[in-house]
Amino acid sequence: MNQQLLDQLSRITEEEQRILDGAAAIDTALYSDSPSFVIDSRKMLQDGRLIQVRPHTRFIRFPRHTHNYVEMIYMCAGQTTHIINGTEIVLRTGELLLLNQHAAQEILPASATDIAVNFIILPEFFGQSLAMMGSGHSMLRDFVVGCLQSADSPVSYLHFKVSQVLPVQNLVENLVWTITHNIQNKRLMNQITMGLLFLQLLNHTDKIEAGKNSYEQELLMNVLQYVEEHYKDGSLTALSNHLNCEFTWLSRTILRLSGHTYTELVQKKRLEQACFLLRSTTLSVTDISLAVGYDNFSYFHRIFRKEYGVTPRGYRISPAAL
Numbered sequence: 001m002n003q004q005l006l007d008q009l010s011r012i013t014e015e016e017q018r019i020l021d022g023a024a025a026i027d028t029a030l031y032s033d034s035p036s037f038v039i040d041s042r043k044m045l046q047d048g049r050l051i052q053v054r055p056h057t058r059f060i061r062f063p064r065h066t067h068n069y070v071e072m073i074y075m076c077a078g079q080t081t082h083i084i085n086g087t088e089i090v091l092r093t094g095e096l097l098l099l100n101q102h103a104a105q106e107i108l109p110a111s112a113t114d115i116a117v118n119f120i121i122l123p124e125f126f127g128q129s130l131a132m133m134g135s136g137h138s139m140l141r142d143f144v145v146g147c148l149q150s151a152d153s154p155v156s157y158l159h160f161k162v163s164q165v166l167p168v169q170n171l172v173e174n175l176v177w178t179i180t181h182n183i184q185n186k187r188l189m190n191q192i193t194m195g196l197l198f199l200q201l202l203n204h205t206d207k208i209e210a211g212k213n214s215y216e217q218e219l220l221m222n223v224l225q226y227v228e229e230h231y232k233d234g235s236l237t238a239l240s241n242h243l244n245c246e247f248t249w250l251s252r253t254i255l256r257l258s259g260h261t262y263t264e265l266v267q268k269k270r271l272e273q274a275c276f277l278l279r280s281t282t283l284s285v286t287d288i289s290l291a292v293g294y295d296n297f298s299y300f301h302r303i304f305r306k307e308y309g310v311t312p313r314g315y316r317i318s319p320a321a322l
Helices: 003-010 014-020 123-132 139-149 166-179 186-202 214-230 236-243 247-258 262-280 285-291 297-308 312-317
Strands: 051-055 062-067 070-077 079-084 087-092 096-099 105-107 115-121 157-160 208-211
Touching: 003 070, 003 115, 003 166, 051 166, 070 079, 070 087, 087 157, 115 123, 115 166, 123 186, 166 186, 208 214, 214 236, 214 247, 214 262, 236 247, 236 262, 247 262, 262 285, 262 297, 262 312, 285 297, 285 312, 297 312
Parallel strands: none
Antiparallel strands: 051 115, 062 105, 070 096, 070 115, 079 087, 079 105, 096 157, 157 208
16 A cells, blocks of 8 residues: 555554544444444444544454444555454555444554455445446346345445555555545546446455355355356256366255255356347347357347347337347
């Protein structure tokens, strides 16, 4: 991280000075009026803002709490230890931790050289970011975004071990800088930068750990990632070998977790990709059929029309597809 920005984030805050002067606990009134200690976005965000950033409070244990917003924590230097729904997570330099609204979090004391920033984000902030990801509604994208936005999601956190991914580091630093400086077009710049950050993170799903109920959720994420990458010629047999899972068990588990069979997931992805190619290229319908994995052109026409109510050519010339 830029040294000037890191020096700015390292400064002792008034709250931290009070702790260094002998306070035995944080002042919960700064964060919440709730007896159950739900940190309130109204106390953390200025009026009208959808996102804010603040340095993590060091030198003291931060007690168990939840949030009524999405929180993203970036470790600028050093490390911090978080206990989320009973699971201990060590966040190291350059890593990101994204917390769902229902995640119960406790943070162990950090030292002067452990510098983290907390992004306080209202769910509606993600609107522009999601639009940047296109209208294809990638299953993997929907899964990750659903984890962040829905309080009903079984996933309480996403831990991105992306310290070696330079574009992610640059984008997070840009976000911190823009949020902490008064510049024109600030909201739009932040939303676009967040969208770019999401796109980068979706390119590195192998570096994501999810929890709680993490095994099944990580399994589903791995399945969706495999479909994203191998929709043209991947098979359930190859996937079961890749994941070291028994074929029949994996087939049933995919259906239970996603509500779809493996074949249905592949077909959905193939048709989404066909829509993208119809909108954005001049490839013939036949070439697109081959490009997404269908060498039976009449079958491709039939399932496309069943899914979208029009033929591939009709979809291409329809204003709704533009």
